[in-house]
Amino acid sequence: MATPSQILLEYLPKSEGLLPQWQLIVATMAVFNTIQNFATLKLTRRLYARVPSASITALQARTFAVWTLTSAVIRGYAAYNINNKTIYDMALLTYLIAFGHFTSEICFFRTAKINLPVLSPVIVSTASLIWMLKQYDFYVAP
Numbered sequence: 001m002a003t004p005s006q007i008l009l010e011y012l013p014k015s016e017g018l019l020p021q022w023q024l025i026v027a028t029m030a031v032f033n034t035i036q037n038f039a040t041l042k043l044t045r046r047l048y049a050r051v052p053s054a055s056i057t058a059l060q061a062r063t064f065a066v067w068t069l070t071s072a073v074i075r076g077y078a079a080y081n082i083n084n085k086t087i088y089d090m091a092l093l094t095y096l097i098a099f100g101h102f103t104s105e106i107c108f109f110r111t112a113k114i115n116l117p118v119l120s121p122v123i124v125s126t127a128s129l130i131w132m133l134k135q136y137d138f139y140v141a142p
Helices: 004-010 019-039 042-047 058-080 085-107 116-134
Strands: none
Touching: 019 042, 019 058, 019 116, 042 058, 042 116, 058 085, 085 116
8 A cells, every 4th residue: 555655746747857846846836825815915915015015916926826737737747747848938937927926026017025035036036047957958858
């Protein structure tokens, strides 16, 4: 009889390297972030800390939740299909969009300040972008 950890291991991505597992971890974290965006405005308000909290609406949080869930689906799909060029490119673009969004909110729109809630997605998107670009030829055959 298989142990719970053996059963869990069966569901992990089977591709070589750690990037597929990273995609799955990030996708899973995004699902939890989606739930929190639907449930409360508290953490969303911490992201956009330079604007009055009344400016952060439930509609904005739900919109952000839908974007986050869309990213989670793409990244989760990439975890199991990391060698598919189209899926790889889509996942890479989700990180570029996230990086662009948070960077623009910090630098141009000035709605976000540099704090842990903002640094987390900036670090994850930057590291993931660099990792995916460096490993492109390894996972996606030219």
